[in-house]
Amino acid sequence: MNNHVTVLEIDGSALKHNLHHFKKQLHPTTKILAVVKAFGYGSDGVQIARFLADKVDYFAVAYAHEGIALREAGIKAPILVLHPQIPNLLAIVNYCLEPNLYNFKIFNAFLKVATQTALQEYPIHIKLNTGLNRLGFCTKDVPTLLAQLKETKQLKVQSLFSHLAVSEEIKEQAFTNQQISTFSESAQQFQAGLGYKPILHILNTSGVINYPKAQFDMVRIGIGLYGFGNDEKETNQLKNTHNLKSIISQIHNIEPKESVGYNRAFIADKKTKTATIPIGHADGISRKLGNGIGHVLINGQKATIIGNVCMDMIMVDITTIDCAEVDEVIVFNSQEMIQEIADATATIPYETLTAISQRVQKKLKS
Numbered sequence: 001m002n003n004h005v006t007v008l009e010i011d012g013s014a015l016k017h018n019l020h021h022f023k024k025q026l027h028p029t030t031k032i033l034a035v036v037k038a039f040g041y042g043s044d045g046v047q048i049a050r051f052l053a054d055k056v057d058y059f060a061v062a063y064a065h066e067g068i069a070l071r072e073a074g075i076k077a078p079i080l081v082l083h084p085q086i087p088n089l090l091a092i093v094n095y096c097l098e099p100n101l102y103n104f105k106i107f108n109a110f111l112k113v114a115t116q117t118a119l120q121e122y123p124i125h126i127k128l129n130t131g132l133n134r135l136g137f138c139t140k141d142v143p144t145l146l147a148q149l150k151e152t153k154q155l156k157v158q159s160l161f162s163h164l165a166v167s168e169e170i171k172e173q174a175f176t177n178q179q180i181s182t183f184s185e186s187a188q189q190f191q192a193g194l195g196y197k198p199i200l201h202i203l204n205t206s207g208v209i210n211y212p213k214a215q216f217d218m219v220r221i222g223i224g225l226y227g228f229g230n231d232e233k234e235t236n237q238l239k240n241t242h243n244l245k246s247i248i249s250q251i252h253n254i255e256p257k258e259s260v261g262y263n264r265a266f267i268a269d270k271k272t273k274t275a276t277i278p279i280g281h282a283d284g285i286s287r288k289l290g291n292g293i294g295h296v297l298i299n300g301q302k303a304t305i306i307g308n309v310c311m312d313m314i315m316v317d318i319t320t321i322d323c324a325e326v327d328e329v330i331v332f333n334s335q336e337m338i339q340e341i342a343d344a345t346a347t348i349p350y351e352t353l354t355a356i357s358q359r360v361q362k363k364l365k366s
């Protein structure tokens with residue numbers, strides 16, 4: 001049981017708002033797949049999936065064990081495993097997870113498992129590589145793959161999908177349109193070859209924003225559910241879901257020339273009041289935020305991180321802030337604060353959010 005006082009509060013009503021924001025831009029029949037990989041982008045995949053279970057059509061995780069965790073928590077909805085590996089295929093079947101089969105090696109390995117376990121029309125997902133060059137069958141392999149699929153009663157192609165490489169950048173529109181048309185052509189081949197129509201999907205969050213015409217039958221929304229679009233304008237229409245809070249453990253009054261923290265990285269040049277907060281780099285606070293780069297909010301005021309970020313703690317400057325031990329500390333509670341942290345650590349909100357570690361307590365408030 002996690003009773004850490006450093007808590008990530010997941011805002012359920014913000015999640016609902018963000019889901020609705022995308023839904024209203026899509027055809028009413030377009031299915032929604034909620035991407036809950038990496039613990040729901042650094043929050044809690046199980047709590048998110050429970051909350052969204054009656055509001056979306058599908059869930060996706062990256063790895064098999066993430067899907068198993070959802071099943072063990074009682075999630076009944078279909079779960080697509082985006083990046084299965086051969087050693088996990090039997091577990092995928094045992095937990096009724098649906099694998100993405102992205103090359104002949106894993107396709108044949110899964111077919112073997114399906115045969116051994118006497119499966120009939122087990123739902124699988126086929127991924128095509130249309131330009132990202134990460135995972136997926138080459139389009140030239142489609143005829144061979146279709147010939148194999150025709151022979152197998154064990155498997156049913158539940159969906160055919162691909163992934164865009166630069167959906168967030170309009171200047172690469174020609175490349176993205178090429179990916180979409182390559183996908184469309186292969187989709188037609190599949191439909192003709194299979195004799196039934198799999199669910200087609202290619203868009204992630206920024207794809208939905210920039211290329212809604214390519215929504216096909218389903219869209220895969222990750223970061224958008226958690227409050228981030230491609231730009232400030234889009235992000236402003238979304239609500240922040242991840243609120244990271246803690247409390248002040250201890251306050252110190254430091255004399256000039258005294259130091260704070262490891263390596264004596266901070267030396268006071270005047271009388272300084274500091275607060276120690278129980279959150280450190282093991283909780284997801286980058287060491288790059290130390291030494292005056294990052295800040296938290298205490299009673300609405302900015303308290304700068306001084307000295308080095310420790311594994312379990314940070315120390316902040318509260319010289320001009322009226323506060324006491326056990327007062328609340330906000331690490332972030334808006335997309336703007338998350339973006340500031342991402343900028344200061346030379347990364348993107350995806351990494352800032354997923355960096356929040358398992359040690360932080362997670363609480364979804366609906």
Ligand SMILES: *Cc1c(COP(=O)(O)O)cnc(C)c1O
Pocket residue numbers: 035037082163203204205206220221222223224
């Ligand atoms: C992570 C992932 C997504 C979600 O992308 P967002 O940009 O977070 O919406 C969609 N599809 C695939 C294949 C992914 O790996």
